[in-house]
Amino acid sequence: MDCIFCDIIEGKSEAEIIYEDERxxxxxxxxxxxxxxxxxxxxxxxxxxxxxxxxxxxxxIKAARKIAEAISISLKTDGFNIVANNGTAAGQSVFHFHFHIIPRYNTDKFHFRPELKNYSNGSMKEFADKIRTAVKK
Ligand SMILES: [Zn+2]
Structure with a gap:
């Protein structure tokens, strides 16, 4: 199996490692x-x-918190995004699960620009019902 992230873990590919623990x-x-x-x-x-x-x-998640805090302090950010893309439709390009921690600044030009939808009459409850029924207790 070809996985660039597994190559980094195994030391076969170089990376600027920020943090590492058992998991x-x-x-x-x-x-x-x-x-x-x-x-x-x-x-x-x-x-x-x-x-x-x-x-x-x-x-x-515990590590992500530690790193987000370190990024915020060391890079003097105005904020940060934590994002995980799941599936090709969501923009996932490396199929080894990962969180992105993206430093953000008031002056940066990076924006998510979704076209926000409106629920039609009653459809919000329909969506909620579908999801509620599928939630595993
Ligand atoms: Zn992998």
Missing amino acids: VISFLDIRPVNYGHTLVITKNHYENFLSVPVKELNAV
């Missing part, structure tokens, strides 16, 4: 939205958010 590794994205844009991943290969076991997800 998690974090390194700079080579194509940053803003400088300091960092990825946080599990050391085990999982395709997406839904395939990561909760224990490892907890470890990734």
Whole structure:
């Protein structure tokens, strides 16, 4: 299986490692939205958010918090985004689950520009019902 992130974990590809522990590794994205844009991943290969076991997800989130804090302080950001793209339709290009931590500044030109929709009469409840029924207790 070809996976650039697994290559980084195994030391076969170079990366600017920011943080590492038993379960998690974090390194700079080579194509940053803003400088300091960092990825946080599990050391085990999982395709997406839904395939990561909760224990490892907890470890990734804990590390993401640590790194977001370090980015905020060291790069004097005005904010940051934490994003995970899941599936090709969502823009996922490396199929090894990862969080992006993107430093943000009031003056940067990076914007999400969604065309926000409006629910038609009653359809909001229909969507909510569908999702509520599928939520695993
Ligand atoms: Zn991988």
